Amino acid sequence: MAFKVIKENILRANDDVAQSIRKRLDAQGTLMINIISSPGAGKTAFLERTGPLLREEGIAFVVLTGDCFTSRDAERMDALGLPVVQINTGNACHIDAQLIDSAMKGIDLAGTDLIVVENVGNLVCPAEFDLGEDMKIAFLSTAEGHDKPSKYPLLIEEGKLAIINKTDLLPYLDFDAQYCRESIKKVNPGIKILEISCRTGDGIDGFIDWIKDEIKIKKEKNA
């Protein structure tokens, strides 16, 4: 029996495509964020809330939204006139770099400040795949319970921003916000945490300020 040392990342095929996407984004100074949450955390409601505000700010953006079968999320954004590409993943539980690569074909990167990837609702698989994004956003909600950060640490560890949605439900839930915040920081002390309610609009301006800064940083870095 003989052996050969390989030392190759299992996802190299995906990562090669992700790197090529990252290069194209960097060349144009376009920021890409990858929003990952469990189903029903409110990603689409978040984009419905923030999309019109981003437009008011003069930010040119496109949403790439992933869903296994339907185009319901894209239709909701389309109804608001927000630029959206529906990615149907078939029966896959995640978006991979190849899907993003195909979805980006119709996008003029030179005229785009921001690409928002709304991943398939799932806290497990999407965290495993590099899409060429600048950052992952862990999108949680109070209704899911405060223990999710400890249960899904990969996303928290790799995320740059953690959003806790549905704060308007706090009076009706046993959600321990302090425990949730602490368990996020125990895995990733550098991550920023925003608490918002897409229903009432609370905290949304904090996200708009944050994303404006990130877009500016990306543009300056690649100027």
Next chain:
Amino acid sequence: MYYSSAGGSRIMHEIKFAENIVKTLEPVVKDPGIGNVKKICLEVGKMHYIVPEILETGFKGTPRSRKLRRAELEIKVLPLKVRCRNCSTEREVEEMDFTCGSCGKSDTEITSGKEFTISKIEYSDR
């Protein structure tokens, strides 16, 4: 709004990983010095969500060339460890708290647990 569809069938992530393993190894085994592969050794850190049995099933179902056909996966799960940047203490993480157990500082780095590697292949001599 426009559509971009995956087409074909893409499935649970372990199956995607199995496809990626085959894709990475096919060019390697083209080497005439490499015979039939018996074992593919993987190192997977605890931070990754892998169910070894599903990965093995996915691998069995992934089309591959003759030299890889009889290969079996050997999956080694590596523990999650962090090292403190302040006092250099290294420890294994059980509960999801990366804070240094020794000096209490939160500035730690992961030293093990994020591996996701095909480490080596074992094959019969020709």
